[in-house]
Amino acid sequence: MKDSVQRLPQSLSQLVVQGLDRLCFQYRAMQGLRPALGALALSTTGLREADLYGLVNSCGDLPSSGEPVTWERALQLARKPGGRVAMATFTQMVRNLQSLIGLAHSTDDLLTLTNPEVRLAFEDFLLPTETDRVQAHLILPPVAAADPQGTDTFLHCEADHIKHLPAHLGLLGRNTKAPGGVRLMNYARIRLHTASVLVSTFSSEPTCVAMNPCAELVVVGTGQGSLHLIHANTGQEVKSLVSSCDGISSCVFLTDVILATTSFNGLIEIWDTETGCRTAHMEGHSNMITGSDVSPDRKHLATVSLDFQLKVWSASKGHQVASRSSSSPMNCVAFNPDGDLLALGCWDGTVLLWNWLQNRTLM
Numbered sequence: 267m268k269d270s271v272q273r274l275p276q277s278l279s280q281l282v283v284q285g286l287d288r289l290c291f292q293y294r295a296m297q298g299l300r301p302a303l304g305a306l307a308l309s310t311t312g313l314r315e316a317d318l319y320g321l322v323n324s325c326g327d328l329p330s331s332g333e334p335v336t337w338e339r340a341l342q343l344a345r346k347p348g349g350r351v352a353m354a355t356f357t358q359m360v361r362n363l364q365s366l367i368g369l370a371h372s373t374d375d376l377l378t379l380t381n382p383e384v385r386l387a388f389e390d391f392l393l394p395t396e397t398d399r400v401q402a403h404l405i406l407p408p409v410a411a412a413d414p415q416g417t418d419t420f421l422h423c424e425a426d427h428i429k430h431l432p433a434h435l436g437l438l439g440r441n442t443k444a445p446g447g448v449r450l451m452n453y454a455r456i457r458l459h460t461a462s463v464l465v466s467t468f469s470s471e472p473t474c475v476a477m478n479p480c481a482e483l484v485v486v487g488t489g490q491g492s493l494h495l496i497h498a499n500t501g502q503e504v505k506s507l508v509s510s511c512d513g514i515s516s517c518v519f520l521t522d523v524i525l526a527t528t529s530f531n532g533l534i535e536i537w538d539t540e541t542g543c544r545t546a547h548m549e550g551h552s553n554m555i556t557g558s559d560v561s562p563d564r565k566h567l568a569t570v571s572l573d574f575q576l577k578v579w580s581a582s583k584g585h586q587v588a589s590r591s592s593s594s595p596m597n598c599v600a601f602n603p604d605g606d607l608l609a610l611g612c613w614d615g616t617v618l619l620w621n622w623l624q625n626r627t628l629m
Contacts, residue, residue, distance in 0.1 A: 282387035285366045293359050296351055298325030303363075304398060305406040307388035312378025319356055323347035325405060340405050478519040479564075483539060485525055487514030493527065495539055505542055509535055516558040518567070520581045526567050528555035534569065536584065546584045551575060557598040561605040568608055568622075570596035576610055578622050588622045 286303070293299050302321035306313050313321070324343035363377065367384055379385040393399045470490035477484050477498065484496040491509040496502065511529030518526050524545075525537040532553055536546035551571035558569045560581065567579045572595040578588040594614035601608060607628070608620045619628040 278381075278383050279387040279390070282366065282384050283391045286388065286391045289359070289362055289366065292362075293355070296322060296326075296355070296359065298322040298328070298351075299359070300392060301325040301328060301398075301401060301405060303388065304392035304402040306377060307379060307385060307392055308399070308402045309378075309406060312376050315360055315375040315377065318360070318377060319351070319353075320344065320347070321405065322356065323350050326351070328401075328405070344405075473514055474516045476517045476519055476525070478522045478525075478539075480522045482522070485517055485519075485539070487517045487527060489513045489530075491529070493517070493525075493537070505539070507537065507542055507544075509544075510547070511535065515555050518558050518560045520560055520564055520567065524581075526558065526560070526581070528558050528569055530554045532571060532573070534567075534579070548579075548584060550577060550579075553595075556596060559600050559608075561601045562603055563605055566601075566605070568599045568601065570599045570610055572596075576608065576620070578608075588625065590620060590622075590625070590627075592618065 290300055290303075299322055302318060302325050305321055305325075306318065324340070324347045327343055327348040360377070367377070367379055368381065379388060389399075393402060470488040470492065472486050473489050474487040475484065482498050483504075484498050486494045486496065488494070491511055491513050493507040493509065493514065494503055495505040495507070497504050509527060509529065511527075511533040512531035513529060514527050515530050516528045520526055520536070523538060523540045525539050527535045527537065528550065529535070532549065532551035532555055534546075534548040534550035534555070535544055537544050550569055551573045552575075553571050553573040555569050555571045558567060560567055565581050566587065567581050568576065569579070570576050574592050574595055576590050576592070576596055576599060577586055579585065580587050592610070592612050594612040594616065596610050596612050598611040599608055600610075606621055606623050608622050610618050610620065612618065617629075620626070621628060
């Protein structure tokens, strides 16, 4: 009995590692299980069982020789996996996994590592090298976000999956390319004039940039919710602000000193860039705000969101003055030079032209 007790793991972390080792051995025929669990360890919000099933299937065809996986290959496997694990076997594995991570009595299909020690044990066992972590960051976004209709777009994906896509790709570094060949960087290079050089770097990926009407101040918003104010003539950062929102999604100057920012969680904030004070805070949308624009007279702000809503706000009073819905999430918006029309782009590929003053759709 004493020997048996002494052989027991001395910590929760060791116990989890032992359980993972046993799980991977028991389901060793499921070739994509180990990399799929590694991706689960890096997921900040967890994975649904259906997402984990997709990962297991797509990861079954990953190269085993240590050959690096490209974005294109990961996306191809996510949309068209080479084979599928028997659902009965997968379901049994999930039940064992739930017991291991402490979700044995959960009725939800979300698998998440809520205990920090358990998450750390998963990472230590499944992602021992930087190469393993890079692969996990690369295979997670395509499976979670690949269009289920297989049309080589993200049009029919869930918004909650899409909003985490930049974070994973951004962590891959400068050598990772997203769809369309856009190179993702972990830093920003802002060139203010043809003769200028790198003026600032940021610890979090820049998500938006705006210049005030008098061309004296540049503002950079980041995915961590920070705002960096840079003098346009000297290239020096003069001030940094921290938002209370979940990352800055867009920013636009309402005047030379008043700045409006939108966020990943639907909030709108108004800032006085001279004092650094936030002057207004509004719950603008129920989902991520994807775009914004200010009218030519600087009196109105338009915002669009993944919640299918376009809203127009009074820039001076901060209240909503007009709105319209769409059959698809919206991605971008722009005023015409007269300020009476709004063009908006939707995820289903349509572009709408709306006279917001008359509440009339022109196309």
